[in-house]
Amino acid sequence: MTRDVGAALVALALVAAGAAPIVAPHAPDSHFSQLLNAPPTIVRLVDAGGRWHAPFIYPWRLVNQLEQRYEEDRSTIAPLAWFSGGKLLRSSNDEAPLLLLGADNYGRDVFTRLIFGARTSLALAIASAFGAMFIGVSLGAAAGFSGGAVDEVLMRATDFVMVLPAIYVALALRSVLPLVLTPGQVFALLAAIFAIVGAPFVARGVRAIVRSERRLDYAAAAEALGASDARLLVRHLIPAARGFIAVQITLLVPAFIIAEATLSYVGLGFPDAVASWGTMLHDASTNIRVFADFPWLLSPAAAMFLVVLGVNLALQDAGTVVFAESGEPRRGVKSGS
Amino acid sequence: MIRYFARRLAFALVLVIGVSSATLMLTRLAPGDFITESLGTGASQQTIAQQRARYGLDKSIGAQYRDWIAGAARLDLGYSMQYGRPVRDLIPERAANTAILAITALLFATLIGLPLGVITGSRRGGAMAGAIRAASLVLLSMPPLLTSLFLVFLAARTGWLPISGMRSATVPAGGALIDLLRHLVVPAAAIALPLAAMLERLQAQAMSEVIRAPFVLATLARGVPQSRVLWRGALKAALRPVAGVYGLVIGSLLSGSFAVEVITAWPGLGSLMLQALRTRDIYLVAGCAGAGALFLACGTLVSDVALAAVDPRVSEMRTERA
16 A cells, blocks of 8 residues: 555656646746745635635735735635646736745745756656666676676776765766756756766676576576577566666665755756756755745755655565565675675 | 785775875866966956966876875875865864764664664564654655755754754853754754664564574574563674675765755865865865765775674675675
């Protein structure tokens, strides 16, 4: 059951990210200059006089400019409209925008940016995980299949990358390039860095599995039937590792989401204009009052938590199952430190 | 055995030199240097050239590296342009701050995680085991970046604990040590909680494998009380696989403490490195990266020694492979 909950959380995030322009009520860069750091608008059914309505919100009215305190303007009702103007749900009154998670310090809708940010953050994490898989599987299969000196060199290299202080290396690699890059360049750069840092974890497992599978009868049979090395690898040995590979990719995605957030948080990731979960936290961190007064600005952290939790729930015990299937002793993989 | 540790030491040394050299090169190759970053666009060509010569930035990259490595051999790590002090004087203090944070976190994570793992690993059902397992799963999904944001949020809301820095501006009543400990709670807990959850899961897994072993049944059959079997015999046997991951844990400590240091403004190695990178203070960058690698190497070395101590097969096996 918990597995389904996890899968549902992940699926929800992916669907919301994919359909961002519809799910989000506003454009990611549209801002409401009268609503800087406004709190979330509360969706109501009953008005101040006790009468029932279709879902509606009260607009925010600024009561203290300096402290950015807002009060609900109970005199106006802004009904919510489903599927209007190409959006899933929005306020029918443009003066009273729907702010499900409040507004940030530029007056941009946090919910909208969260959904568009999911696109950036999830796409980067997934692309990096596939990059890590590609590098890891190639190296691991080469090492496990050829053995000898190739194996030795490749495994030493992965050992080395694994013991590197990953975050320091990522920082140094990122800062080699100019601080100002286009979002596309940042995406490619971060994906490359993450793929390199993540690949050794895939490579080690694939190597172990390819090595042990190669000694099994079916591999010998395939070889005896005249299968070439390439065919043996691609058709027989790598597929034997597919369970392990699938789990590893899924485990790398949350790690890369957090890595992007960390780098963007410290200002070495995406530029501020791009909505990503990391840049949103970075924006929030520039205001000292965020923790006490504007906690809705931290909602990207909550989103990350839910996605990571979803992955963890969906993968519960999957590690054990996969290793048991492939006949690889679990301890052998773990003690690779 | 001795050969094994000699190899490990050599590897550690190569790692530290490699990492600091590589970061020095990388930062040097990066566009812009400390002078252009700090003087701005208004500076004349002459001033820029003078300043560059002062810090040795006008030399070719090869010559610069040669000078740096020659200095490093005499433990002279160069000069921080931003602080106007030798890098060697800056690093130990910051590294000590990171170590205080990391060691406190590791200690608490171990003290919380392992006993809870014994409980959950030895019981199939039960409300308590279920609650611990659920809490672990939640905390595992909150890496230090998220825990620290959450804890800072809690601390800011309640006002119970300071949310940033390592010391108050003025020493409050109760003395400097109490003040330091109060500042330590949020960042240390931010690292310790997810780590404790990870250790709990590993310990539980190891434990559930061990209690199925014949020797546990045999001991129980001899009439040894269950709690004694669990907390003496089985725990000891289950510690081996857990000890094996401590080397990896230390790596995650270092990257975890980076995020936490930045969020809680803890004056550690990570925040120093970040500052140095931003200003292109290349010798300081290399020094910090080297110190980080040293930290990791020491950690892995200690955990390997500990592992070899509880499991003699390890050093045999690794010497063969190495």
